[in-house]
Amino acid sequence: MISQNEFITMSLDLNLFFLRIMKEHSFFLEVGFTPRDKDMAERARMFRERFEQLLSEATALANGNVSANLLTSNQATTQYTLEAERLTNFYTGVPFNLELTRRERMLRPTGPGVQDAQLEGEVERLDRRAYQLTAELVNYKEQLLRSVRTCNMFTVNYPLLIEHILREARHFMNMLLMLVRRESINRPEDLISQELFWNRQMGEHAKFIAGLLDPSEEALIETARMFGREFDELTVEAEQVSRHAMDIANVTANSLQETERLRDFKSAGTRGLLECRIQSIIIPLLGDHVLREANHYLCIMGACT
Numbered sequence: 001m002i003s004q005n006e007f008i009t010m011s012l013d014l015n016l017f018f019l020r021i022m023k024e025h026s027f028f029l030e031v032g033f034t035p036r037d038k039d040m041a042e043r044a045r046m047f048r049e050r051f052e053q054l055l056s057e058a059t060a061l062a063n064g065n066v067s068a069n070l071l072t073s074n075q076a077t078t079q080y081t082l083e084a085e086r087l088t089n090f091y092t093g094v095p096f097n098l099e100l101t102r103r104e105r106m107l108r109p110t111g112p113g114v115q116d117a118q119l120e121g122e123v124e125r126l127d128r129r130a131y132q133l134t135a136e137l138v139n140y141k142e143q144l145l146r147s148v149r150t151c152n153m154f155t156v157n158y159p160l161l162i163e164h165i166l167r168e169a170r171h172f173m174n175m176l177l178m179l180v181r182r183e184s185i186n187r188p189e190d191l192i193s194q195e196l197f198w199n200r201q202m203g204e205h206a207k208f209i210a211g212l213l214d215p216s217e218e219a220l221i222e223t224a225r226m227f228g229r230e231f232d233e234l235t236v237e238a239e240q241v242s243r244h245a246m247d248i249a250n251v252t253a254n255s256l257q258e259t260e261r262l263r264d265f266k267s268a269g270t271r272g273l274l275e276c277r278i279q280s281i282i283i284p285l286l287g288d289h290v291l292r293e294a295n296h297y298l299c300i301m302g303a304c305t
């Protein structure tokens with residue numbers, strides 16, 4: 001059982017990170033369809049707008065009520081987010097609420113003192129609405145994945161990417177459920193399942209990057225593939241530890257070290273995309289998106305930067 005304050009801070013931290021992730025998943029799907037499937041693009045657009053609205057409400061609740069860790073660790077936004085949104089808007093014509101990004105960058109962390117029951121109620125309503133909206137997005141992603149896997153629909157998003165973002169949506173829902181039950185979402189005994197989850201996600205990020213770089217970017221592709229293999233191994237290690245109740249310390253240390261290296265690679269890559277120094281079909285906001293996920297994972301392992 002967590003305290004009222006813990007519930008508020010954990011909920012707002014989680015929502016600020018994941019609502020933006022869900023909003024961007026909706027965007028990546030929206031711009032990936034062929035003209036035939038404009039109805040699918042339209043549904044994705046509506047998800048994007050609804051997540052943006054919810055993120056805006058979460059941001060309003062978050063001022064003075066989020067952890068200092070969330071704000072300093074570049075999980076909710078990074079130093080590149082505004083620029084990545086601006087360039088992505090330039091390429092696609094899809095509008096991004098830059099003001100919201102600026103508001104998030106200016107948030108203040110929770111101070112001493114007791115938060116009130118009214119805030120707790122508002123945060124719980126936010127959790128429940130985030131759960132509901134994400135459940136709808138999960139249905140949509142499942143429908144899309146089925147159509148793509150059975151060759152009834154074409155999209156420029158890899159099938160594995162659709163599966164990957166589906167997994168993240170379900171993960172978000174699981175943690176929202178724990179929070180409304182007033183269970184902690186960062187218990188030490190759950191760390192290994194988080195590592196199992198995020199090592200797989202990190203490995204897939206590396207593989208997506210390798211596959212979206214221009215074939216002429218041979219050195220970057222090779223580095224990305226290396227990260228893919230490393231995280232495949234780390235995923236297997238985490239799986240073994242979780243199944244056989246072995247000592248987690250080694251896996252955590254290795255995952256931490258490798259995630260820091262991948263974070264640096266993603267950061268340099270995002271900068272390279274923004275400065276037009278890398279040839280690829282990676283939409284700039286995707287670079288920033290996967291960078292934020294690495295920052296989030298580092299924080300889970302106790303290494304908020």
Ligand SMILES: [Fe+2]
Nearest residue numbers: 164168201293
């Ligand atoms: Fe991801």
